[in-house]
Amino acid sequence: MIIKMQTVATAGEIAAVEARVRDLGYTTGKMIGEQVTLIGVYGDISRLPVDEIGQMPGVERLIPISRAYKRVAQKGDPLKPIRVTVDIGGVTAGGADLVVIAGPCSVESESQIMDAARVVKEAGAQCLRGGVVKYRSSPYSGWEGLGSSDQDSLRRGLELIVRAGREFELPTVVEILDQADLPLYEDAGVACLQIGEPNSKNQALLNRLRETPLPVIHKRGNSLDTEAYLLWVERMLTGGKENVILCERGITSCNRYTRNTLDLGSVAAFHYQLSGLPVAIDASHGTGIRDLVFPLTLAGITAGASVVLVEAHPNPLVAKSDGMQGLFPEQLQGLVRAARETWLARVRTDREYVPSIALQRAYEARMQADRARFFGEG
Numbered sequence: 001m002i003i004k005m006q007t008v009a010t011a012g013e014i015a016a017v018e019a020r021v022r023d024l025g026y027t028t029g030k031m032i033g034e035q036v037t038l039i040g041v042y043g044d045i046s047r048l049p050v051d052e053i054g055q056m057p058g059v060e061r062l063i064p065i066s067r068a069y070k071r072v073a074q075k076g077d078p079l080k081p082i083r084v085t086v087d088i089g090g091v092t093a094g095g096a097d098l099v100v101i102a103g104p105c106s107v108e109s110e111s112q113i114m115d116a117a118r119v120v121k122e123a124g125a126q127c128l129r130g131g132v133v134k135y136r137s138s139p140y141s142g143w144e145g146l147g148s149s150d151q152d153s154l155r156r157g158l159e160l161i162v163r164a165g166r167e168f169e170l171p172t173v174v175e176i177l178d179q180a181d182l183p184l185y186e187d188a189g190v191a192c193l194q195i196g197e198p199n200s201k202n203q204a205l206l207n208r209l210r211e212t213p214l215p216v217i218h219k220r221g222n223s224l225d226t227e228a229y230l231l232w233v234e235r236m237l238t239g240g241k242e243n244v245i246l247c248e249r250g251i252t253s254c255n256r257y258t259r260n261t262l263d264l265g266s267v268a269a270f271h272y273q274l275s276g277l278p279v280a281i282d283a284s285h286g287t288g289i290r291d292l293v294f295p296l297t298l299a300g301i302t303a304g305a306s307v308v309l310v311e312a313h314p315n316p317l318v319a320k321s322d323g324m325q326g327l328f329p330e331q332l333q334g335l336v337r338a339a340r341e342t343w344l345a346r347v348r349t350d351r352e353y354v355p356s357i358a359l360q361r362a363y364e365a366r367m368q369a370d371r372a373r374f375f376g377e378g
Ligand code: PEP
Pocket: 105, 131, 135, 175, 195, 196, 197, 198, 219, 249, 285
């Protein structure tokens, strides 16, 4: 925590704040600038009486410096952060290789999901996706997924996608909507769960998923601020769970042309600054437009994603949901090839990435040496 003093704070006020904080058992450090003084407070700041300190004479404000999402936050040397890898049924996400998860928006029938699995395998993707229960914005859409009527239908739907995945050696990724259904997903042999956008802030569901050994892809809610989203992801990790993948699938903006607005700035922030968890890019829901999925997926990889989530259908023209954004098989093949090229380019170009922290200290030392030389300051 940093305590920023007002520009008019007196030396006595500054000393009083330091003394009070030390009395409370903290060590302090001080930075005296030309205009303001900053007092650093070291130790477990969760016990710091922030209201009391904030109201002391001369205090302007308290600035927290550690992140509220401690487990999601990036760890290790900032020049070489620790990268978490997540195992999806034998496929490693966040490691040396790009992971492509592809498949239809929803599992529609046994033959459709078998065909889809073949298409996904032939394209070179490593995992099969497909929703068995669908979250629909209208109650009149007429289609909520094969598994929407009861637990038996859900069990049968899960079996279909798991069987198709096994046939083609593709671990499966399936969205879960209700925490009560978790045992069904686990027993069916699903390799990875997906939290859909509408459930991004579903407290009961996220709490329940703390207990599952299955990895989870947690999609960012479309009106969740970058770091507010990470705090929701943190919820699943509080009991020690680590195998979670972040996912950017577009946020709400003034833009109406695309279904959502893919927030690539946040993708870069997640990967380069805020977190060590793998980041997935979902340009299907991010754009809602089939022909924009290709460029935006590649842009997402360039920005920092190491996992691609993409909708593809044996024939998207007859898809029961999200047909407008589902790729044709030929398009999926081209996308997977291009995505792998882009990934290799990023791995190469990342060697040129220099975080400011690598330079800042040297420049500060240089400034100090100049001041000493010209003004005799030390
Ligand atoms: C989906 O993955 O099919 C889906 C509905 O995604 P989202 O929750 O991101 O809208």
